[in-house]
Amino acid sequence: MPDTKTRVNKINTVVIPVSDQDGMIAFYVEKLGFQKRTDIPFGNGYRWVEVAPEDADTTIALAPPPPDGKPAGNRETGIGLQTDDIDAYHAELKAAGVDVDAEVSRMGDPVPPLFWLRDPEGNSLMVVG
Numbered sequence: 001m002p003d004t005k006t007r008v009n010k011i012n013t014v015v016i017p018v019s020d021q022d023g024m025i026a027f028y029v030e031k032l033g034f035q036k037r038t039d040i041p042f043g044n045g046y047r048w049v050e051v052a053p054e055d056a057d058t059t060i061a062l063a064p065p066p067p068d069g070k071p072a073g074n075r076e077t078g079i080g081l082q083t084d085d086i087d088a089y090h091a092e093l094k095a096a097g098v099d100v101d102a103e104v105s106r107m108g109d110p111v112p113p114l115f116w117l118r119d120p121e122g123n124s125l126m127v128v129g
Contacts, residue, residue: 013050014079015061016123017072021049024062027120031096032081034060053081073121086113086129093117104129 018024028034028051037059038050050059060079065072083089086104093100099118106113113129 011058013059013061014077015063016075016077016079016119017065017070018062018121018123019065019072020121021047021062021064023120025049025051028060028062031093031098073123075123077123077125080126080128082128084129086115086127089127090115 016024025036025039029036034051034053036049036051038048040048042048046064049062051062052059090100090104101115101117104113104115115127116124117127118124
């Protein structure tokens with residue numbers, strides 16, 4: 001039987017293609033409270049930008065849109081953010097003008113309390129408590 005153990009030891013970065021990197025940096029840093037970890041120019045005038053919560057290992061890359069002409073934005077990112085106080089974070093984001101669900105969803109065990117937020121380009125992220 002072949003050895004199926006993976007050599008991968010963590011999820012390092014998830015990518016969201018965006019059309020306005022500066023606007024998205026401002027949103028993720030100023031509205032969501034993330035840190036900008038990386039902002040490095042690379043070929044053809046592009047920038048590689050990564051943001052993350054303060055103590056997180058995994059980062060979110062706010063990458064330029066793909067060259068194949070697919071538009072950025074309006075994506076279900078599949079990204080789940082975790083908070084220890086979902087009600088306070090929901091209220092804080094709502095007060096800051098972030099596009100969040102009207103209220104925290106409470107479906108009961110085993111589903112944790114959660115809500116969805118959308119960034120300025122319409123990309124959705126889930127927040128769980």
